[in-house]
Amino acid sequence: MNDQTPTATERAEKLQGLGCARKRVEDARFTQGKGNYVDDIKMPGMLFGDFVRSPYAHARVISVDKEAALALPGVVAVLTAADLEPLNLHWMPTLAGDKQMVLAVGKVLFQGQEVAFVVAEDRYIAADAVELVEVEYEELPVVVDPFKALDPDAPVLREDIADQKEGAHGPRRHPNHIFTWEQGDEAATNAVLAGADVVAEAMIQYHRCHPCPLETCGCVASMDKINGKLTVWGTFQAPHAVRTIASLISGIAEHNIRIVSPDIGGGFGNKVGVYPGYICSIVASIVTGVPVKWVEDRIENLTATAFARDYWMQGKIAATRDGKITALWCHTTADHGGFDACADPTKFPAGFMNICTGSYDIPVAWLSVDGVYTNKAPGGVAYRCSFRVTEASYFIERMIDILAIKLDMDPVELRLKNFIRADQFPYHSALGWEYDSGDYHTAMEKVLKAVDYDGLRREQAERLAAFKRGETRKLMGIGVSHFTEIVGAGPVKNCDILGLGMFDSCAIRIHPTGSVTARLGTISQGQGHATTFAQILASEIGIPADSITVEEGDTDTAPYGLGTYGSRSTPVAGAAAAMAGRKIRAKAQMIAAWMLEVHDDDLEWDVDRFAVKGAPERFKTMTEIAFAAYNQAVPGLEPGLEAVSYYDPPNMTYPFGAYVSVLDIDVDTGEVEIRRFYALDDCGTRINPMIIEGQVHGGLTEAVAIVLGQEIAYDEDGNVTTGTLMDFFLPTAVEAPHYETDHTTTPSPHHPIGAKGVGESPNVGGVSCLSNAVNDAFRAFGHVHAQMPHDHWRIWKIAEGLGLHG
Amino acid sequence: MAKMHVKMTVNGKAVEALAEPRTLLIHFLREELNLTGPHIGCDTSHCGACTVDLDGKSVKSCTLFVGQANGAEITTIEGIANADGSLHVLQEMFREHHGLQCGFCTPGMIVRARRLLAENPDPTEAEVRFGISGNLCRCTGYQNIVKAILAAAATLNAEKEAAQ
Secondary structure, X not given: OOOOOOOHHHHHHHHOOOOOOOOOOOHHHHHOOOOOEXXXXXXXXXXXXXEEEOOOOOEEEEEEEOHHHHHOOOEEEXXXXXXXXXXXXXXXXXXXXXXXXXXXXXXXXXXXXXXXXXXXXXXXXXXXXXXXXXXXXXEOOOOOXXXXXXXXOOOOOOHHHOOOOEEOOEEOOOOOEEEEEEEEOHHHHHHHHHHOOEEEEEEEEEEEEOOOOOOOOEEEEEEEOOOOEEEEEEOOOOHHHHHHHHHHHHOXXXXXXXXXXXXXXXXXXXXXXXXXXXXXXXXXXXXXOOXXXXXXXXXXXXXXXXEEEEEEEEEEEEEOOOOOEEEEEEEEEEEOOOOOOOOOOOOOOOOOHHHOOOOEOOOOEEEEEEEEOOOOOOEEEOOOOOOOHHHHHHHHHHHHHHHHHHHOOOHHHHHHHHEOOHHHOOEEOOOOOEEOOOOHHHHHHHHHHHHOHHHHHHHHXXXXXXXXXXXXXXXXXXXXXXXXXOEOOOOOOOOEEOOEEOOEEEEEEEOOOOOEEEEEOOOOOOOOHHHHHHHHHHHHHOOOHHHEEEEEOEOOOOOOOOOOOOXXXXXXXXXXXXXXXXXXXXXXXXXXXXXXXXXHXXXXXXXXXXXXXXXXXXXXXXXXXXXXXXXXXOOOOOOOOEEEEEEOOOOOEOOEEEEEEEEEEEOOOOOEEEEEEEEEEEOEOOOOHHHHHHHHHHHHHHHHHHHHOOOOXXXXXXXXXXXXXXXXXXXXOOOOOOOEEEEOOOOOOOOOOXXXXXXXXXXXXXXXXXXXXXXXXXXXHOOOOOOOOOOHHHHHHHHHHOOOOO | OOOEEEEEEEOOEEEEEEEOOOOEHHHHHHXXXXXXXXXXXXXXXXXXXXXXXXXXXXXXXXXXXXXXXXXXXXXXXXXXXXXXXXXXXXXXXXXXXXXXXXXXXXXXXXXXXXXXXXXXXXXXXXHHHHHOOOOOOOOOOOHHHHHHHHHHHHHHHHHHHHHO
């Protein structure tokens, strides 16, 4: 028998577990056009909803005339706030503890705001009817500058709460003020700044951008009046949270609501929020008694659903003359738009912006954030990053480069001098976090060697000399960044959204013949959960990943969890999967012991089986154990082999990475060519290297977009000037560079398998790396900092301002 | 609205229907023919998620009225598998090289890549990048898509050589 038994290594390979570049199980349907996205759903009698939206950024709504629209054949209903008011659904709660108009209540606060909802027999008729709804507006003065929003005589935007002195996050000092959030030690920070050898100061703007997943947001709502059950299929990154919130605001019992996230065409944070389209579709289905579909178009997606960033970060960083950082100070003005619909854990109104001390051992720091209302779309989601972590990382990584200029030091040397050392972990940061693990010097040095950093600097100096001799019009920029993420929200003790604790879950059912169905509280939007979670389980329970089906996104079947965003799936649900797997294994061990007639303790786990210690030829495989679990009466044990784990992580995880980029910049055209991009990521234990690499490529390309041109821009009247893909920059295959990827592995000490999450790291590290490179290209001419996006025109302006155009 | 009579060949099958003249081809394919492989990602012909093959050219089906496709021969992602039911080499290679994540751009991307390889069977990396620049992807950063297309080209060329 032993001769036929494959070796442990062979058996482990067959499992396709942790560390295997397993091909994705999702791909069969997607490559054949058989995905099932929300707009693919078709139901008998289904109606279509479409919005009448405000052309103005700030205006009173005098009247809404539905008559002409209702007279159009095929139009079933036109809803306004007046129709929603009796149901108390004209306002809805936001994720940030504010409230948002579902349909305009007396006024509008941003261009594209929902004013009326037309329901018709097909989408063409609905679009026609939108044009027939006549809305009379009275324009009001517009506030687009977040600093002017707090002027004493600024127009009052939110008249509904103008007199409210207390907001969801503390006192409000102005009608347009949402909150002030303070962290750290102000007095101690100011004292160090006052006596410091060197202080570098800058205003770092992280402009408003948008996650812009290729599939827009949408839903199909279906109220079954016979059995009283509401089903909503939609683009939800957090289906269980949507169900709870829907129950709380509609009064429909939670067990009578089923939320389903079908295949989702990318999310990147955009599909975390609750949008008026969902509420209106539900109401319309209740009113009409048939299913109602609403799918927004791209203009609606860019102008009315959740934006990201829009932070103005004023910074001061103090250091000794030889470059040891002694203090960091940051005051941020956060533009939240017309409603505070920021998607952050309740106790963190500026997200984890207090990770802004980054990868550095900074003894004292102070952070304050003012959230303000303006006449812009609501949002503030974590666009491919954990809550406000790209903002924080961009801030510190720019401040380090700016300090390096002031100290006349190389930015790498300054980083190496101030990194938290490997022996300092777990590290307590000045702004309150406990970094679980890291080895920053090793990562940085590996990258420097791989790219021949010194050689690059020599080449840059030669290029500069050639430029000055008039032999070239291209400058070379070298960007370096080292980021520390904080992901995996999070411990329920301090992380909740609208009171919902941010744990996650996994339920495993081992079938009698040894195949498995596992369900999780998360939902993939392209991350490949069906592939990778099966790998985690394969390693834990010794059943091949190919025999494990992973299901997510249906609240009727999946265990409760808070969904997928902020790189939390692997840190939280991945941990739940491992823990549920261990419960399975614990029961399996008892069954195996009974089958082999030995004591539990006499068994040891061996890849896919329990074997008797010292007698490996006596074993029971998991397949054998599964069959026995159902079909043999094991004394003292219930039949069956199932487990569920609700995992509340003890801490966040702290992935990190070191990136270097090399650019050529044409000073006459402002064009940027990314010559090289080297990205080293440390996401702890690696589950599927192929998927990690794909996540890194994608996140880096979103960074390229943000740095080189992507922007949600407003003119002074509050008109969105970048509302289509004509103006809103998404890189094509031509603009996207070729990436080199690398890794180190520093497992998380508190995660069951040591994994940390990776989906968002490349965006966090990529933005600062590229922006640093653009600024670095001009450093030799006395340039310090230019705000993003670094599009051709703005880069040309830097060159013009430095007198490089002769 | 008065409807017009349209006839075309879609994925090798003759199709006849009445449709409003203003119906966009993408809606006709998705809603009348239930071919939901091609997707809608924008309103301005930029994203390419709706790409289909029409009379030997890649077209964005959100930018054509159904009447403009009258009499045309159309192939969507649902129609590119081999005659024996096995997957097209591009479908295989996209999986092999992790050329997709959320899958939303994939049908348009593969249909475009198939036409690109028909136009240029042995493209350079730069030619592939330019050739698919009408199709946006938000997930992959294109690197693995390019790899998949180049691998598919190599496979097809090797098959051709072997057949000769």
